[in-house]
Amino acid sequence: MADMDTGLGDPGESAPATKQAVYETAIRLFARNGFAATGMRELSREAGVNLATVNYFYGSKKGLLKAILEDYFTGLEAVLRANLEGDDAPAEKLERLVAALARYFESVSDKLIIALTELPHDDPDITEFKAARFRQLSGLFQNVLGGPASPIPASFLVPAIVSMTASRFLLLPVLRKALPEGAPGLDFAGYPKRIARLFVHGFSGLAEGAGDGADG
Amino acid sequence: MADMDTGLGDPGESAPATKQAVYETAIRLFARNGFAATGMRELSREAGVNLATVNYFYGSKKGLLKAILEDYFTGLEAVLRANLEGDDAPAEKLERLVAALARYFESVSDKLIIALTELPHDDPDITEFKAARFRQLSGLFQNVLGGPASPIPASFLVPAIVSMTASRFLLLPVLRKALPEGAPGLDFAGYPKRIARLFVHGFSGLAEGAGDGADG
């Protein structure tokens, strides 16, 4: 049975080279072609392993997807935990968090694309898994940013932070084809700080004017 | 050959009821299960039409996807055109545009989900189609918001506006499962105005502090 049921995502260094090759190739292909459109034969051929190797290590194609998603969520949780604690002022904490999120998303952009593009889909094996992870992660926000007295509900704030920081990477493959080489905005250099400031300014401005009928 | 090659998206009222049924069912299933994971037999069964009907009207499964995407982009273009002209101050125009975008996305949320989840994928038949549409739409922004003198490059601004406004709807299916019924933030009522204000505050704050080393 090997270690297919450890529940872990990224195979450790002790894992066989074939398992690592399957994992990395899957991330690349799932992000580029989509999970459902990627076949086991294409995957095993690109990874340079036998067809049966994939199911040997991951149980099934869906098990491989779950391992990738689990890995992504685990990394996301680490970033959130690291940047939600501390004694900073809320605005500074928010800015630091968003910038850290942007950097994390960039470092795992293929995994992020997989997670985002599979997000709205209704696969019964994956649905509850995603919802549980989301519940857990959004719970981390509860007692830190804003608090119950905040005029902005956390159920607006959390998706806004995550999705607006992440979604750039969803458009990036199209941007690369649509924009001329070297266009400003394509490079990642200034993005974390820019998106963090955009959000912290927007959030503070939003909180100030929250009472004047924003629900119309 | 019927009208499968008209290039239009949404079939008109003159189109047969079967064609309309195929189109609407496809939007629902593609958004819920993903394009590649939705089979022609499942689609035709759910639509209550014969299997061959789909290819009769749309040429192929991909032709059906293209019709949906074309329809989505055409509607998006109309919203952008309607809200990018006028003599308003930039800030007011920006706020109005973002709110209108949010309302449009909500009105076609299934089509939006399809467009977003297919965005990063590399299907050779679809890739250039998406890039061309994006080039056209981002061109609409060029001479309106900010202008060449703006410290924020349009290639940062445009994806930011579109993706941060749209991506909420990508998370919404998960939010509905993860959050308790009737949680604040799940309802759409306040969203357009809120996201518009968040962005316009964020943008102005970003422009003010643009010179102090935001590229670190």
Added chain:
DNA sequence: GCAACATACAAACGTTCGTTTAATAACTTG
């Protein structure tokens, strides 16, 4: 009535899908 055309249908096409099996090779451990 009869072309001409648009729509609808059942059946079959060849291909690819994810998964399983059984056998063997390679490595680890007592």
Added chain:
DNA sequence: CAAGTTATTAAACGAACGTTTGTATGTTGC
């Protein structure tokens, strides 16, 4: 070295895939 575990392989399974074909049915204009 023997025993047992881990890893790899070729081959095959039934099921589902997107598409095509040939034919029926209905409609329109002559």
